[in-house]
Amino acid sequence: MKNIYAIGVGLIGGSLAIDIKKHRPDTVIHGISRKDATLNKALELGLIDEKATLDDIENADLVIVSIPVDATVKLLPTILDKISDTGLVVDAGSTKEDICKVVENHPKRRNFLAMHPIAGTEHSGPTAAIEGLFVGKTNIVCEVEKTTFKLQEKALKLFTDIGMRIRYMNPVxxxxxxxxxxxxxxxxxxxxxxxxxxxxxxxxxxxxxxxxxxxxxxxxxxxxxxxxxxxxxxxxxxxxxxxxxxxxxxxxxxxxxxxxxxxxxxxxxxxxxxxxxxxxxxx
Missing domain, CATH: 1.10.3660.10 (6-phosphogluconate dehydrogenase C-terminal like domain)
Structure with a gap:
């Protein structure tokens, strides 16, 4: 998973980018955000290597969606429309039922992994991103059986490498x-x-x-x-x-x-x- 696209580069997306880059230095992190100022700050802080748009994610090995959950529900089907057959989309939302439901019948449902890393602070935005946020923290994974095995295996290996424990749970x-x-x-x-x-x-x-x-x-x-x-x-x-x-x-x-x-x-x-x-x- 060399080409990673972070949709949302605040506390969660930015912290994931830091830790992934630390453990996989050859990874290229592409940032996507509604606000250009956010991407500029993420570039300045070294959270991302390049700016990108949704149209670029066809080149992604992994897409990490860490935006407000209402925006995730609206955007996730479009993201899956654009992902390649060998790419994986994960979300980091604090709710799971609505997010899983919105893509339950999507043709590329197998390219999506629903997760919730139980970590965070009260701060937000790119400046809130910190190294080691996920060390020793639990990552709740939902409906893992609906995700292509080879893709989930790569993603879960990545998340355990940065220090997270994996626990499985249904969305409800x-x-x-x-x-x-x-x-x-x-x-x-x-x-x-x-x-x-x-x-x-x-x-x-x-x-x-x-x-x-x-x-x-x-x-x-x-x-x-x-x-x-x-x-x-x-x-x-x-x-x-x-x-x-x-x-x-x-x-x-x-x-x-x-x-x-x-x-x-x-x-x-x-x-x-x-x-x-x-x-x-x-x-």
């Missing part, structure tokens, strides 16, 4: 689980930030009094709305279900507070501390 299951472990945490962060901004009108007070706990909790509120609004829209049903459960837990905690039942609050927190044992295998 993926979207249900990711609503809990990713999408809900972003909503929680956005709404905590909103609550503080609305109540603490003096920005200096926020700056002076906010500790590292607050900063880490609202970190995700700095994430791109352009990226996250389509994710919430595509995974609406699952996200609403997780919100219902989260709100129920918040309401329960509030009632315990009102009842001065701090023994129960202690037990709630103690039982939840178990999460650190789970996360020790992730972080």
């Amino acid at each position: 299951e993926h979207d249900r689980h990711i609503a809990y472990v990713s999408h809900l945490s972003h909503i929680s962060s956005f709404m905590l930030g909103k609550t503080v901004i609305e109540k603490e009108k003096n920005e200096r007070d926020i700056f002076d009094m906010a500790g590292s706990g607050f900063a880490s909790t609202v970190r995700l509120a700095k994430s791109s709305p352009e990226m996250w609004t389509p994710i919430f829209k595509q995974n609406k049903t699952n996200v609403i279900e997780t919100l219902d459960e989260y709100i129920n837990n918040l309401t329960h905690f509030k009632e315990l507070m009102k009842d001065d039942n701090f023994e129960a609050i202690y037990e709630e927190m103690k039982n939840t501390n178990h999460i650190k044992d789970i996360l020790n295998g992730i972080i």
Whole structure:
């Protein structure tokens, strides 16, 4: 896979380009973006070797699509129309069901591999790209059986070479689980930030009094709305279900507070501390 085309050269696409280039120095990375300024910045940073357009991807060994999920759904059939029989298209979207559905009957479905590398930061754009972002991270692959074996084999070898673990999951299951472990945490962060901004009108007070706990909790509120609004829209049903459960837990905690039942609050927190044992295998 020498000729790689990155559609989207921000945090995910750019970081993949860095790590692929590190492990496969002879690879040529071609960048595709709606904005020429984005491609110029990617060139300046050394994320890509050349600018390209969609019409060029007939020459691609691998196309990596890392753009907002609504744009992926619209563009993916066209990308598959243009890919050669020996080329592979992968996407890195945070939702999988709608993306898989839009190409389920495409004549070149075998040339597509749906994936979701579980990695990222709150930053976006080419300047957000960093080396080693995917080391030790899980890459969820969906419907692998629908992709030509030789093509998936090459791609999965590439992704394991840059440090990712591969896990297989169906798209429906993926979207249900990711609503809990990713999408809900972003909503929680956005709404905590909103609550503080609305109540603490003096920005200096926020700056002076906010500790590292607050900063880490609202970190995700700095994430791109352009990226996250389509994710919430595509995974609406699952996200609403997780919100219902989260709100129920918040309401329960509030009632315990009102009842001065701090023994129960202690037990709630103690039982939840178990999460650190789970996360020790992730972080």
